[in-house]
Amino acid sequence: RPRVFSGIQPTADSFHLGNYLGALRSWVRMQDTHDCLYCVVDLHAITAGHEPKVLRQRTRVAAAQLLAIGIDPERSTLFVQSHVPAHAELAWVLGCITGFGEASRMTQFKDKAARQGAERASVGLFTYPVLMAADILLYRAAAVPVGEDQRQHLELSRDLAQRFNRDFGKTFVVPEAYIPTDTAKITDLQDPTSKMSKSSSTPNGIVELLDEPNRSAKRIRSAVTDTGREIVYDPEHKPGISNLLSIYSALAGESVAELEQRYEGHGYGDLKKDLGQVVADFTAPIRERTQAYLDDPAGLDKILAVGAEKARALADATLRQVYDRVGFLPAA
Numbered sequence: 001r002p003r004v005f006s007g008i009q010p011t012a013d014s015f016h017l018g019n020y021l022g023a024l025r026s027w028v029r030m031q032d033t034h035d036c037l038y039c040v041v042d043l044h045a046i047t048a049g050h051e052p053k054v055l056r057q058r059t060r061v062a063a064a065q066l067l068a069i070g071i072d073p074e075r076s077t078l079f080v081q082s083h084v085p086a087h088a089e090l091a092w093v094l095g096c097i098t099g100f101g102e103a104s105r106m107t108q109f110k111d112k113a114a115r116q117g118a119e120r121a122s123v124g125l126f127t128y129p130v131l132m133a134a135d136i137l138l139y140r141a142a143a144v145p146v147g148e149d150q151r152q153h154l155e156l157s158r159d160l161a162q163r164f165n166r167d168f169g170k171t172f173v174v175p176e177a178y179i180p181t182d183t184a185k186i187t188d189l190q191d192p193t194s195k196m197s198k199s200s201s202t203p204n205g206i207v208e209l210l211d212e213p214n215r216s217a218k219r220i221r222s223a224v225t226d227t228g229r230e231i232v233y234d235p236e237h238k239p240g241i242s243n244l245l246s247i248y249s250a251l252a253g254e255s256v257a258e259l260e261q262r263y264e265g266h267g268y269g270d271l272k273k274d275l276g277q278v279v280a281d282f283t284a285p286i287r288e289r290t291q292a293y294l295d296d297p298a299g300l301d302k303i304l305a306v307g308a309e310k311a312r313a314l315a316d317a318t319l320r321q322v323y324d325r326v327g328f329l330p331a332a
């Protein structure tokens with residue numbers, strides 16, 4: 001079975017619909033066809049300032065949510081990044097074959113650094129994509145399910161794999177991004193031209209998986225829609241309605257064309273009311289199951305311990321080979 005790796009940051013109290021439809025839904029599905037490793041990337045979560053207690057709690061909540069949406073620890077390896085030291089170790093080596101200019105071109109870094117101020121942005125934020133490459137390459141993953149916003153980081157991972165293989169001998173698999181065609185970029189409900197994001201300035205613009213279902217339905221009902229009245233998919237001219245149609249289609253398993261037909265002659269309000277219900281029905285059981293996992297912290301920690309052990313075995317083997325190839329003296 002081809003290998004899959006992906007990661008998600010524990011930087012919010014809940015995942016949101018963008019995370020789910022852009023990436024996590026693929027994570028769940030790929031378990032049927034691939035050998036999957038899924039990681040809560042806590043090392044990535046300290047690049048822009050954090051509260052230790054909050055991070056620890058969010059890491060647990062993140063793992064519980066992944067189990068709740070259907071990541072099956074019997075079939076997949078679910079673990080926490082800081083439990084496998086090889087991630088940070090490989091990141092150092094890869095950082096030494098990454099150009100400063102190359103890293104400087106990462107748009108996500110440029111955006112975040114611009115927001116924080118260039119002086120305040122950390123070196124960790126700058127080298128973040130190198131650590132992400134290490135995550136993927138350690139497991140020789142062939143496919144990486146992510147949303148559109150990670151495409152450029154995936155390109156860097158591919159470049160680094162190819163460069164290392166060329167300079168030191170074939171070691172890494174060159175990974176492919178696996179990005180959904182229909183839901184690669186879910187947008188903010190209040191600002192449908194920018195992506196739904198945990199750092200959104202409009203909290204009403206995101207739908208959290210763990211939010212109270214009624215509140216999620218209300219956020220959908222108060223989504224900003226476009227001028228005009230027709231319910232048609234047209235991302236350029238009708239970004240608001242198109243976003244709602246994408247979400248609806250993905251969650252209800254109906255095509256956008258079917259939805260357009262069903263809502264012909266109806267107003268935006270009808271669509272939003274129905275979608276609000278669809279979203280509430282979708283998130284309610286996830287919220288319950290997440291809570292059940294959190295109510296058994298020992299059980300949760302056990303799952304993560306088993307995952308970390310499996311991941312360490314794979315990661316250590318790759319790291320040993322890398323250390324040998326770059327010429328480090330074996331420890332006697």
Ligand code: TYM
Nearest residue numbers: 006007008009018019022023132146147184185186195196
């Ligand atoms: P993160 O934690 O920001 O987001 C997790 C996943 O959700 C996707 N996503 C979206 N997809 C569609 N629409 C949106 N509005 C939306 N918002 C977020 C992201 O693309 C991502 O797939 N750098 C990564 C974490 C990471 C990683 C890795 C991923 C670290 N190492 C190795 C893959 C492989 C990140 O910040 O994702």
